[in-house]
Amino acid sequence: MKLLFDGWKDFKRRKFFKTVTVIVLAFLFGLGLFRISTELLFEEIPIFGFHDIIDRDNPQERPPDRLEWSSDYFKQDFEAFLTQLVRKKYWFLTTEELYDYFLADPPKPIPSEKRKQKKVLISFDDGYKSAHQNILPILEKLDRTYNTPIKIVWFINPAFMGIPGTALDRASCQDFRTGLEKGYYDLQSHTSNHENLTTLDSKDLKKELLGSQNLLRACTDNLDPTNQVANHLAYPFGAVNRFALKEVKKYYKSGYLYNGKTLRIDWFRDRYFLPRITVNRNHSVEQLLKIASGGWL
Ligand SMILES: [Zn+2]
Numbered sequence: 001m002k003l004l005f006d007g008w009k010d011f012k013r014r015k016f017f018k019t020v021t022v023i024v025l026a027f028l029f030g031l032g033l034f035r036i037s038t039e040l041l042f043e044e045i046p047i048f049g050f051h052d053i054i055d056r057d058n059p060q061e062r063p064p065d066r067l068e069w070s071s072d073y074f075k076q077d078f079e080a081f082l083t084q085l086v087r088k089k090y091w092f093l094t095t096e097e098l099y100d101y102f103l104a105d106p107p108k109p110i111p112s113e114k115r116k117q118k119k120v121l122i123s124f125d126d127g128y129k130s131a132h133q134n135i136l137p138i139l140e141k142l143d144r145t146y147n148t149p150i151k152i153v154w155f156i157n158p159a160f161m162g163i164p165g166t167a168l169d170r171a172s173c174q175d176f177r178t179g180l181e182k183g184y185y186d187l188q189s190h191t192s193n194h195e196n197l198t199t200l201d202s203k204d205l206k207k208e209l210l211g212s213q214n215l216l217r218a219c220t221d222n223l224d225p226t227n228q229v230a231n232h233l234a235y236p237f238g239a240v241n242r243f244a245l246k247e248v249k250k251y252y253k254s255g256y257l258y259n260g261k262t263l264r265i266d267w268f269r270d271r272y273f274l275p276r277i278t279v280n281r282n283h284s285v286e287q288l289l290k291i292a293s294g295g296w297l
Pocket of ligand 1: 126127190194236237
């Protein structure tokens with residue numbers, strides 16, 4: 001009798017494990033199917049968020065002359081990354097193009113020659129001098145070599161333009177004008193003084209938001225006939241709340257976060273919560289290329 005009972009218990013246990021296995025497999029299969037179908041259905045646009053770009057071979061940009069920051073990226077790796085994207089014929093979107101073709105309501109129709117291109121947006125926060133000095137020659141070289149003028153986006157704190165920082169120097173208004181005039185820079189706002197918007201009252205919000213817009217437009221006066229400068233904002237520290245957002249919407253057409261995610265053009269997209277991929281010195285060129293191509297990490 002006991003033998004019969006043990007056998008029955010064993011049978012029940014095996015049945016239970018079999019059922020659990022089937023449920024887990026079905027869940028994983030469903031999850032995979034869901035991911036594949038959403039990837040096929042909705043376009044993904046990786047928006048990369050860099051900070052300073054430094055030269056591995058320049059002792060003045062290495063310790064002890066200059067402190068290391070986790071958000072630094074080496075010029076040599078950046079050039080390799082950009083070169084691959086140019087060779088693979090990526091479309092380097094500006095903030096205005098991203099808005100016009102993917103975020104506006106209704107969006108403009110994408111030009112037919114661009115439709116099949118992979119998209120990417122490359123942005124730089126805070127406006128560091130060494131980033132400007134290292135990036136501009138790379139963009140000129142790529143243009144010469146591949147006959148492809150590409151645009152990169154700057155999110156700038158105009159109150160600091162041309163000011164030697166306590167840690168890092170900032171590029172000047174003239175530096176940004178040079179890049180804009182050559183056709184490589186898309187100049188946008190990161191507020192005037194890099195304040196956390198969630199801590200400000202409406203008067204200070206206006207100062208940071210409208211103030212930075214005015215400063216950037218004054219700096220680029222006569223170089224921006226189609227009004228592309230300072231229409232878009234990257235929130236300092238990626239921080240924004242409902243109160244600040246009300247003010248942001250008065251002056252800017254879109255807002256960028258800094259949260260390590262890729263923008264998916266689906267029904268839930270919100271042009272004031274545009275995700276950006278956080279880049280730091282530990283990312284290899286291969287990793288960045290994989291993210292750009294939509295590969296899963
Ligand atoms: Zn910043």
